[in-house]
Amino acid sequence: MENELILHKLNRIERFICGLKDIFNVEELSEYTGFKKSYIYKLVHEGKIPYSKPNGKILFFDRKKIDLWLLQNNHKSESEIRMEAFQRVARKK
Template sequence: MENETIIQKLNRIERFIFGLKEILNVEELSDYTGFTKSYIYKLVHTSQIPSSKPGGKVLFFERKKIDLWLLQNSSKSNSEITEEASLYVRSKK
């Protein structure tokens, strides 16, 4: 059982290293985001995720675009909202 744990950890390290690549395929994107491959294909099919398909065969993803896509629609923290409100009130005086 301990060997399995070590192998799983090594696999996670290997996937992390793949996550440092600039261009990812579907399997690498799955490892990078934690999304299942079928969910990634669904996102591509519905044009919800930035992707490239040169030659019409294999899907590729630019990691920088994926990072931006993952961080869209973020929520502001209470402290950020309070700071914005304070700046707004100060600017109206």
């Protein structure tokens, strides 16, 4: 039981450290995003995800670009919409 807990904590630490890297390969991106590798390859094939392919072989992904890509199509919460409406009304007065 203790060994399982230690392995679980080590796995969490490993994932955290991976998230600190600036450049990912496919496997690291899979761990970072939780996407399956096959889905990442599909996104690359369809040109839907930013990537680099130096020398035309291995895929690399810039963490900052991936973060921006993951956060695109942001939807505001109900409270954010209310606050924005309140601020607009206040400015018109």
